[in-house]
Amino acid sequence: MSNLLDLLVAGLATGAIYALVAVGFTLLWQTSQTINFAQGEFVMLPAFLMLAVMHVGAPFWLAILIGILLSLLLLGLGFKLLLVDPMLRHGVLPLAIATMALAIGMKEAVKQFFSAEASPFPSIVPAGDVSILGRVVSLQSLGVLALAIAVVIGLTMLLNRTSIGHQMQATAQNPTVARIIGVPVERMILMTFLINAFLVALASLLITPIYLAKFSSGEVLGQAAFIAAIVGGFNQVRGAIAGGLLIGVVDNLAAAYVSTQYRAAVPLILLIVIILFRPQGLLGRPEERTV
């Protein structure tokens, strides 16, 4: 029994990581029908930007600041203007393929210009363990979980309580009508890209001490987050969080009680079952638009 609790806690810690990455997926999908296959790489890159700034001799806090700014510029604004805008009208697929190419390009660029080696990354959360109800949990994992929860609360507040949030929701639900009632649709879409860029930079900051800064670390993350987003519901921020946590826990339980060789299979089977019985995802709402 104590073993089970251990696994649950560890699963939630990993799941929080997936959830944090998955949130961005759902945001981009909602406002602009963008499936970003490079989302994992988006999380990988900011850490390297920060490392590069530190390499020049800047202190860690400044590196974080510049790293976030560069993320907003490259992964938010640049991504939207250079890749998404020209292709958006042509449907989901060409853009999805282009993000796959982007993922390859980002991995190769980091490998070529930084290193193929994994490098350690300083943690803003002290590296240590705390004991909660007799379970040993690392502070870093708690930090990720706390951030994930804060992100959901923050985003929900933004979307439901502020006028910008209402405009973003209107954009997500029906851009044509939103445009007619005077919502600056373009600016709202840009907002979501900037929010996504900010989130991946934060995620990078918290996850990299655990995953290490490595050009390929986005592969595992991106795929897990994608699956988490589908399971939870592609069109809901809360869905992404629930999906992420669920996948994390299921993965751990599968490794302990089913088979370590097939641990990755269990979340996928879960995904297929969910699609059969609740295609919109656990917390998603059915989509009216056909894609």
Added chain:
Amino acid sequence: MTATGKYLRIGLGVAVIAALIIVPMNFNRYGLYILSQWAVMTIAAMGLNLTLGYAGQVSLAQGAFVGIGAYAAAIMTTQGGMPLIAALGVAIVLCFAIGWILGYPALRVQHHYLAFVTLAFSTLAFLVFRNEDWLTKGIYGISNIPRPNVMGFATNRPLPFYYFCLGSLGIVSLAMWWLIRSPWGRAFVALRENPVRALSLGIDTRRYTLMAFAIGSALGGVAGTLYAPLTQYIDPVPFNLSLSLDLLMMVIVGGSGFFFGPFLGAMIAVLLPEWLRFTQGYYLMLYAVAVMLLLIYSPTGILGILDRYLTERRTKAASALRAVAKSRLETAP
């Protein structure tokens, strides 16, 4: 299309086919290997083009079907000592059946859920290839896969094997050409263009969509049975999700829904990285940039550019005619 245009196209077709047969004769082994790889990947991409380009369904499992075909060929020819043609039959039936079973529930619900189900299937297939040692030899892979004898000719050498792949590509292309022009093919396109209308015209949309997906998957299996004797060694790694994504990229980049799209897409995916290798460590980066630029320039792929160009020229010609006619009218007394 005018008669001269038709002759031009036939002439071009014959020239390309002749070039594919004659030019590689003095290629080295590497060039022949790459061209054989292109032929194999084209077959797999043609299958996906049927699913995606003609029936409008996204499959992220084409790589897994290539894997199933490759393992069928590898296991049957090395352990069972059976001829490749038997493996081909098994691969086609297996992939068709799995495609059908996979698509059935997914298409029950909604359009794009097939993409999600196939995404999951793709990774599941990889895990089975890797973990079921008793059948697939797991991560150690299967070595010494023999190349087949075709009508008494051994295809061990690179050139005969290339002709074998090219011949297979020819047969698959002819079958596909026929399929698309058959009532089935027209039904597939009707589905993609307007599912509601197709339904009202009495087309059983789900059955036809499933059929397109299953046939497309079976072609993945065909490509796999050629891939195994091409490399003569297989392990699970090449058949993971990234092969499925690569094949999807080939279809989109070539021009989804165009008959010759997969030929060009596979050429980009197989040959472009090889060309770019002279840039050493930068070649994959440049490849990625090239694909992005191409898609930005023409999201409908390479053949989309040609299509656009032809349409433009036709409208220009028409407006020129109009202008001439108009000026004549004006100058007429």
Added chain:
Amino acid sequence: MRSGIFAGLLLATVSAAAAFAQGGPIKLANVAELSGGGATVGTNWKNGIDLAIEEINAKGGVLGRKLEVTHADSQSNPGVARAQVQKALDNEPYVLLGPGYSGSVKVTSPLAAEAGIAQIMGGEAAELTQGGNKFLFRTSFGQQSSMPKVAKYINDELKAKSVAIVWVNNDFGKGGRDVITKEFAKYNIKVAADISTEAGQADFAADVSKIKAAAPDAVFVYVNEEESARMLKELKRQAITVPLMGETTLVGQKVVELAGDAANGARGHVGLTTDAPVDLVKAFREKFLKKYNYVPDHNGLKGYLAIYMIKATTEKMGKVDAKAFADTLHGLTIKAASEPGILMDVTFDEKGDIDRQGFLVEIVDGKQVVKQVLPKLN
């Protein structure tokens, strides 16, 4: 468009034929995992090769001729590796270097053997040198020679009667696991838990809790460096105190750097390590660090040694003769006293396997301490 492709390929063919002029540079071809899952392995290997060639050329080359190497990326995919090795062989190199993944070695070694060109590779799977290939050479211990030493240590020194095995589910990890499982059977050591992990895995909680439940006398960890570090951290978190035994990948400097305190107490058999208490190895490490700004893993050493193997063999022959190369290297002993680049005395047997000194080390206060030197057999 298409004619352009053919022209390109044709050009490649023609330029290939213009190789091998006497007196020109000696051409080597390297095919390695420079992208994909094995990118870290392949990049280390490549960097080791480049460093050795730079050194040798700076001193006037081999028999007065410079060495020249082309690097090709196998994308960690056997199918691509085959194409690149074919391309390399079409250019008739003096010696073929790589690949590092055992699967890619299996698919390419028949091609090199058919061309009669020696292949010096990085793969460690036991079976690679068992097939009677006369042209294939290792740069490190195969698992068939390293694992028995580990098993012996676990039996004799740790006196463990049951061991949990943790391995990474790729050809490297599975190969090691299969060999050591057989060795354990010889000593009647029970495998208490047999746990496969994924490359790139970040969360080892479930795996460690399985070990905890199995309560073994020792744990054998056979995963790559980064995963080793995460595993060690989790083992410490769940308070597992039984001895931890591994290979180079458990006790390397990289693991210590990443795992911190958690690495203390880990032991392992080390065939090639930049931490070896040998002056030449230490000097190599400094040179590598200076050029590439990081400490290489054992793959960096392997690439470096491969080039010095070529140098020593060629100088022994007294001529650049691709056909006689493999015969000369079989049975050859290269002494570090006469060829410092080989770092430690080494002998190659008839199968292409390697015989060299090895070490059993333990991490104490974040430093590798050599507990036992395993002498060279011959």
